[in-house]
Amino acid sequence: MSNGVVSSNPDPISTDSLKVFIGYDPKEDLAYEVCNYSLSKRASIPIQVSAIKQGELRQKGVYWRERGKLESTEFSFSRFLTPYLADYKGWAMFVDCDFLYLDDIKKLADLVDDKYAVMCVQHDYTPKETTKMDGAVQTVYPRKNWSSMVLYNCGHPKNRVLTPEVVNKETGAFLHRFQWLDDDEIGEIPFVWNFLVGHNRVVDGDESTFPKAIHYTLGGPWFEQYKDCEFGDLWLSELDEYRKDSLKKAES
Template sequence: MGSNTANNDFAPVKSPETEKPFKVFVGYDPGEDVAYEVCRYSILKRSSIPVDVIPIKQSELRDSKLYWRERGKLESTEFSFSRFLTPYLANYDGWAMFVDCDFLYLTDIKVLKDLVDDKYALMCVHHDYAPKETTKMDGRVQTVYPRKNWSSMVLYNCGHPKNRQLTVEVVNTQSGAYLHRFQWLEDEEIGSVPFVWNFLVGHNEVVEGNPTTYPKAIHYTLGGPWFDAWKDCQFGDLWLAELENYKKEQEKNKVK
């Protein structure tokens, strides 16, 4: 877990409610530990608000008896289903975010948090995405289904009554279709976020001369530079530069 609190002598006095750290739950997979660390680092270094970054680790959830479903053959990561515990882990209170570990944030998370609207149960990028590839990352199977990648970055209104349906039992027993398609909700309860907050490498495009199409958060959904085969992917240089900055920060902390 990490936190980052902005220092601003001229900031207005905030109420205790607004001072609560924004909880960001990041999907964690032991095979992509470095991806998690860089994602976490990229969020915290740019945040102007208090943030708690919390990894969702399947091993810890199993030890706590919060997760017991068997891993299916089509689950490409350990957090394929545990991600839906986010409202529960946030005590069904306030807004919290879930994000896959294969993200790189380029913009202050406050800008994203400011988009939340309490009339929605959750908000995400409404991708129209049907990958042509049959494999992704390190050779794992690529699956295609409605609302694919919608659940890879979600702003949850954890206190919304509908999200109380996401109990530990439901997350462990319901189908992938039910969970990834948000079938506990009506369509009008799913708010939309601009695609630049979940910019899919290999799918979304930057339009020259249109700065609104440049990513605020890059999602290396097919595979990122932490895999040898993907070191030269689009925006791979940005991730590698962030990795170097993270390493330097770690060295500085060791010296201290």
Template sequence: MTMTMTNGSVDANGGASKPFKIFVGYDPREDLAYEVCRHSILKRSSIPVEIHPIVQSELRNKGLYWRERGKLESTEFSFSRFLTPHLANFEGWAMFVDCDFLYLADIKELRDLIDDKYAIMCVQHDYTPKETTKMDGAVQTVYPRKNWSSMVLYNCGHPKNKVLTPEVVNKETGAFLHRFQWLADEEIGSIPFVWNFLEGHNKVVEGDSTTFPKAVHYTRGGPWFDAWKNCEFADLWLKEMEEYENKAKKVAEN
């Protein structure tokens, strides 16, 4: 597991531009998924980014996370994801994303969609999973706004997001957090579905390039799990994994 910061660049006014902060949910069972997700972002990004894994054990050691894991939490970052504004010091915009994403487009395109009038922005899926289990046998739950919280652009300095203190994140219900109940509906901006393209749910329309995923979300389970080796877009993920492993091998040899 690695945290990465690309080199800073110079903006149009000649000043150093601040890296775009990206927080990726980390689970030890999906270490490879995290590394491939990170690799896919860095490889295509034309802007400076900081990528930080959200590691539950580290948050516990820092006294930022202490809630007990519930039976319906399929990953270690089910709730810790909502610490993103706090981890970004409630400044600027930052992104949270699950580790089971593969980015196929430049993150700058996503950042350029940001509108300061919103507290958060996300893909507003209307999604009801057909499967009863996902990943490596975790229970598949159904609830309103499912998957909205799997990739979120947070306006960390927005007054409404100041409520997301460690105390609130550790005690509030899943409904309050995953459905963004600290916000009014008009404070939630919408992002095109191709930035959180749900494998097995969203479809590419032949001849319509606007429907091709910019980020594939293997929400049911990805090729790093034996049961999902043949899922849709598995070939793209496996190709990215091979690139990542070859690069990591070269680094290790040097």
């Protein structure tokens, strides 16, 4: 669902619209719905939201790699098909489903710079936990969580490397560390657009540190063991609003 206007224009941001691809995993269906709802209802620009569903990609013959033991979600690698799914045109965003948006996505879209191939929050993040979500193994690697929310300049020549063949065969290191790019082709976004629960902190009196998009990277309130996590109350409030809004639409 989307409160934003859906646009089919292939060059999104240049016409004040944006293609958004959200990673989908059946075990986090509610997380996906709330992420979509929170993003869409606050959007003041036209957006086109699509779920990246592994099953559908397999049926279309564009995703066929076997799932590895360390893949905590179904979109661990399929996320890198974003430029391909956007037909290598314009700008598009990929985001994990375990996000809660608290601000207008237009403010993020306004940050794009065509000189970059991708733009993301460049976390310096080494988790202390050995597990996340519902028992998934917590892996540690350079540039961890950079790929969890990415603005792709889909028309950039370097991103044409991300074909289905490459996404299906390349290593996690190559993909998650953006090794198809030079460092100066990776633009930086303020951390508040990928605010890691348990890692980033709000500084009292400093509004610039308050999250615009909360990332429940260790697990969110849709899992019983994380129902009392930091900022969990905001997610549960959004879930309640989403359900009420869905009920109203179903009854109308």
